[in-house]
Amino acid sequence: MVVSMKPIAFLIVACSASVTIPAYAGASCEANSGVATAALVELYTSEGCSSCPPADKQLSQLKQQVGAAAVIVPLALHVSYWDAIGWKDPFAQKAFDQRQSQLLANRKNRIVYTPQFFVNGNELRAWRTDLPRTIKDINAKAAPLGISLKTMSTDANQFVITADVKPYAKSVSGALYVALSESALVSHVLRGENSGVTLQHDDTVRAWFGPIPLRQGGAHLQQRITIPAEWKRQHLQAVAFVQDDANGNVLQAVSTAQCNQTRG
Template sequence: MHIKHRLAASLVPLCLWAATAPAYAQLAAGQRCAVQSGPQTAALVELYSSEGCSSCPPADQRLNALRKEAGAASLVVPLALHVTYWDQIGWTDPLAQAQFDARQAELLRHQPRHVAYTPQFFVGGTELRSWDTQLPAAIRRINATAAPVNISLSATPGQGGKLLLEANASAPDAQTGGQLYVAISESGIVSTVLRGENRGATLHHDAAVRLWLGPVALAQGRARLRREVNLPASWRPEYLQVVAFVQRADSSAILQAVSTAPCAKGVL
């Protein structure tokens, strides 16, 4: 564990899984991918990591295996957000973004202990310090709760490497307050670290966040985010997923999350 402050010094095409699983439309490669959240709450798992942190690779590996470990019946949406405050130690993480530092700090404002470190896990918006033993149980607890928000999410490819993202959140109770976020993540990333604590290591990253959009506040229990994105040539569309989630307006609690993972060919 590395502390930040120390570093600074069956329907077709719409299918319904089970009562607890999201509905989704899985279309051929190159076509629109659409997903719909289900009645139970999916567990958003956020890992704050860095390629410059020697204790991060085991956490990265754990996140990479999370869907398999949690089991087919589990509803889990993993995201790896790479922070920048390790970059000064000797290795500049190509996946790191300053807005992920800010996201980590935002979550910590609502936690009992306001200490940023890597690797740091949040499940459903709550810090999970004993992630090595408690991740599956934390996911099950969240999955056992009914979701107060519904989310529909679609990714539609366009010409010239464009991707149209559309997310809609709605709550049966119009008084429900929250903020809608959308992210694009990439899996299957392989990186060879040349300097720093992980010098000489070859790292494997899944669910690494490439793009972060939002928040859009719920008004009258509804929110919509629509954005056309130009995908950089270095991003591999077949390994991309889109994630949408709603966070409570007055806390870090995640009300619902959904991803395009059921669309097996990525987003293009």
């Protein structure tokens, strides 16, 4: 259950590399996962898909639907396989096509489609009705590990992101992933199934780091990132999660979205 994006580099040791990609911006932030398991909700979507806007809206409204106490880490991953049907999704990446397929590699159902929801690595077809209950069930379980996710501004155009994984009790196997996403995006679609529609997107993945294999249950990533001027810094966030290699289940997740004071 692994996918990596090139040429993005990642480091397992305590050092850093510099890359120029869109980034979580703004002030310094430290987010720590709790003892409860967070629900990582992945939506595979496309601006070329007429049935996707309701799913995009569902993802954006999860907090309101489930309640403020719920621990939710949402990600919208735009796939590229709709691009040839009249409208090229500006947020689509082929790496997300690959991850969507790999999430289904060891499952009975191996059909990829949009909109398609996964919660902690498992497909949820009845997302219109079952997302709140599924999230609450996941939150009721104790997590086997903790994740610390930090961002620190170094100057007006750069920041450093650091993620650390520590097991709570016994060592666990899996891999660490880090994503950077942006909310409050607006697109005016000119062609394809959504021609003439203005779409709004939240938690849209812009960049992806990983997998970084756990070693004795732990992992470390530190990355220096240059921030392009055109990005709306106040709407960007970083996400870290750990996924079990054996069964594809997500063991824990955390987001820096809680540090954004001007989101919306």
